[in-house]
Amino acid sequence: MESIKRYKEAAFWAVLFMAFAMVPLLRASSYEIMLASHILVWGLFAVSFNMLWGGTGMLSFGQALYYGLGAYAVGMTFKYWGDAWFLPSIVLGIVCSVVLSILIGLLIIRVSGVFFTVMTLAFGQLAWQITFRWYGVTGGDDGIQGVIPPGILGDRIFYYYFTLVVVALSILVLKRISGSPMGLTLRCVRQNPDRVRFLGQSVKRNQLTIYMISSAFTALAGGLMAGVDNSIHPNMLYWTTSGEVILMSVLGGIGQFFGPFIGAGVLIVLEDMVGARTEYWPLIVGTIMMVMVLLFPKGLVGEVRKLVDRFRSRAPARG
Amino acid sequence: MDLSFILVQLLSGLTMATLLFLVASGLTLIFGVGNVFNFAHGSFYMLGAYLAYQAATVWHTDFWTATVAAALGAGVLGMLAESLFLRRIYGRAEEAGFQILLTYSFILVIDDMVKIIWGTEYKSLLRPAGLRGSVQILGETTPTYNLAIIGIGLAVVVVAWLVLTRTRAGKVARASALDREMLSAMGVNVPLTMTLVFGIATALGGFAGALAAPLRSVTPGAGIEVIIDSLIVVVIGGMGNFWGAWLGALILGEVTAFAVILVPEWAVVVSYVVMVLTLIFKPEGLFSHSPLRKV
Numbered sequence: 001m002e003s004i005k006r007y008k009e010a011a012f013w014a015v016l017f018m019a020f021a022m023v024p025l026l027r028a029s030s031y032e033i034m035l036a037s038h039i040l041v042w043g044l045f046a047v048s049f050n051m052l053w054g055g056t057g058m059l060s061f062g063q064a065l066y067y068g069l070g071a072y073a074v075g076m077t078f079k080y081w082g083d084a085w086f087l088p089s090i091v092l093g094i095v096c097s098v099v100l101s102i103l104i105g106l107l108i109i110r111v112s113g114v115f116f117t118v119m120t121l122a123f124g125q126l127a128w129q130i131t132f133r134w135y136g137v138t139g140g141d142d143g144i145q146g147v148i149p150p151g152i153l154g155d156r157i158f159y160y161y162f163t164l165v166v167v168a169l170s171i172l173v174l175k176r177i178s179g180s181p182m183g184l185t186l187r188c189v190r191q192n193p194d195r196v197r198f199l200g201q202s203v204k205r206n207q208l209t210i211y212m213i214s215s216a217f218t219a220l221a222g223g224l225m226a227g228v229d230n231s232i233h234p235n236m237l238y239w240t241t242s243g244e245v246i247l248m249s250v251l252g253g254i255g256q257f258f259g260p261f262i263g264a265g266v267l268i269v270l271e272d273m274v275g276a277r278t279e280y281w282p283l284i285v286g287t288i289m290m291v292m293v294l295l296f297p298k299g300l301v302g303e304v305r306k307l308v309d310r311f312r313s314r315a316p317a318r319g
Numbered sequence: 320m321d322l323s324f325i326l327v328q329l330l331s332g333l334t335m336a337t338l339l340f341l342v343a344s345g346l347t348l349i350f351g352v353g354n355v356f357n358f359a360h361g362s363f364y365m366l367g368a369y370l371a372y373q374a375a376t377v378w379h380t381d382f383w384t385a386t387v388a389a390a391l392g393a394g395v396l397g398m399l400a401e402s403l404f405l406r407r408i409y410g411r412a413e414e415a416g417f418q419i420l421l422t423y424s425f426i427l428v429i430d431d432m433v434k435i436i437w438g439t440e441y442k443s444l445l446r447p448a449g450l451r452g453s454v455q456i457l458g459e460t461t462p463t464y465n466l467a468i469i470g471i472g473l474a475v476v477v478v479a480w481l482v483l484t485r486t487r488a489g490k491v492a493r494a495s496a497l498d499r500e501m502l503s504a505m506g507v508n509v510p511l512t513m514t515l516v517f518g519i520a521t522a523l524g525g526f527a528g529a530l531a532a533p534l535r536s537v538t539p540g541a542g543i544e545v546i547i548d549s550l551i552v553v554v555i556g557g558m559g560n561f562w563g564a565w566l567g568a569l570i571l572g573e574v575t576a577f578a579v580i581l582v583p584e585w586a587v588v589v590s591y592v593v594m595v596l597t598l599i600f601k602p603e604g605l606f607s608h609s610p611l612r613k614v
Contacts, residue, residue, distance in 0.1 A: 126591040286427030
């Protein structure tokens with residue numbers, strides 16, 4: 001049974017990958033390609049965010065900090081050193097994120113629950129304030145415009161495939177981590193931290209590691225986004241960005257590994273269809289979040305699974 | 320910087336601290352008594368400011384009636400929010416996380432509702448008649464209204480606190496933080512208690528919003544600024560701790576008042592720095608005795 005489940009999941013990912021790979025071949029406009037890139041990048045952001053929250057119960061409200069760090073690493077090297085630095089600066093953003101997440105992580109993993117959330121929020125807002133105000137270095141609220149990747153990466157379709165491959169590989173790696181002994185330990189931490197401690201595992205060290213991993217992949221998503229949008233701005237670090245990725249996770253299902261990816265797709269398509277036509281998009285976002293929390297806490301993927309299970313249990317048992 | 324200038328800055332910091340304390344004490348009350356984390360507490364502050372504006376400017380009531388109406392309005396809306404929405408998720412797995420999400424969605428909804436009702440342009444409110452002048456302190460002038468806020472704000476919070484600690488109703492409310500089942504077995508209507516506590520807390524927030532309205536302009540984003548400031552206050556002071564909230568508000572108010580003079584560009588950042596420093600040396604907050612950190 002376990003292996004069948006694994007094959008099914010692999011098949012699901014393969015189909016999803018192929019579907020995204022087909023997008024440019026279907027005579028999609030450059031706008032539609034950009035939309036698909038947004039789904040991929042936010043999908044990576046949401047899946048790595050959910051590793052932290054869904055996997056371990058650490059609800060961070062400040063992941064936009066690392067998303068912005070990844071984007072600004074690309075934007076600032078571009079502004080000061082030129083476009084040859086595009087690819088190295090994505091790696092640079094990840095390295096900076098790892099260092100910063102360890103420093104911040106050491107401070108904030110000492111507390112849990114609501115306090116953890118409040119502190120992540122505070123660090124995120126601190127980073128936003130600095131980015132927003134430090135005109136001389138970050139460009140302040142003008143952000144940095146015209147960030148075009150060098151050479152063949154500057155081609156929109158090529159960059160799309162580059163994004164697709166990087167995101168797919170990252171999600172594979174995250175999946176492996178989630179299924180590793182460490183991932184298992186962390187799920188146990190969420191359910192019963194004391195027992196994990198009695199079994200000789202360091203709860204805090206595991207939490208710090210997963211915080212670091214999640215932040216690193218979030219920075220990668222930010223770096224990729226700089227090339228998709230060709231511009232960066234301080235709002236990437238604002239707390240509503242963190243809120244958006246939280247909503248994607250709730251929408252898809254926090255208990256599911258790939259749920260947030262679906263959530264990202266649904267929210268981005270919805271924002272494209274509805275958000276562009278109304279100035280009250282936050283009202284819609286807030287209402288969706290309220291409905292999900294109150295009525296569908298397992299998220300879309302979780303609720304569909306529940307339906308499927310109910311249907312199966314009614315059908316005559318097979319084998 | 321001479322002595323009188325420092326004194327005036329101190330008073331200005333104290334005014335801000337009092338407003339912050341009104342908001343933060345409500346936040347900490349809901350958390351300490353109801354074990355509910357209300358992310359949207361700042362939005363009730365903002366609603367208070369708008370309700371006071373509506374009463375005073377549109378309906379032409381006098382300032383103090385408007386302030387009381389704002390507090391009552393914010394209290395009623397808070398009770399509605401608790402009994403219609405928050406009550407449904409008590410006791411659920413991951414309650415803390417869902418509380419954060421649900422109250423975060425309140426922020427988004429309330430912000431846009433305010434924009435729909437009152438528009439996006441800045442509103443302002445006149446200071447109450449009789450408190451529009453200023454007084455001389457050691458040769459420097461300070462607005463009378465600021466001094467009034469310090470007095471009124473402290474009096475209101477102290478009364479709210481006396482009710483909670485000295486009366487039977489207050490004891491029941493505090494007991495609900497410890498053991499709701501036992502309280503319910505003793506014949507206390509626990510859900511009603513929770514709703515009332517929530518109402519008192521949001522009324523404190525709304526009251527602060529109304530008092531602050533003549534000093535700061537009333538805008539849709541006001542709730543977010545205030546919630547972040549009051550979160551810093553409770554992190555510094557120790558969450559769920561009344562006197563901690565007072566100390567936290569005092570520190571943040573004074574530090575900001577002087578930062579605005581010394582490093583105007585970076586004043587906002589200074590408050591975060593204070594919080595980070597507290598976090599490094601005393602992660603449970605300055606006033607917390609026990610490691611009451613697991614939620």
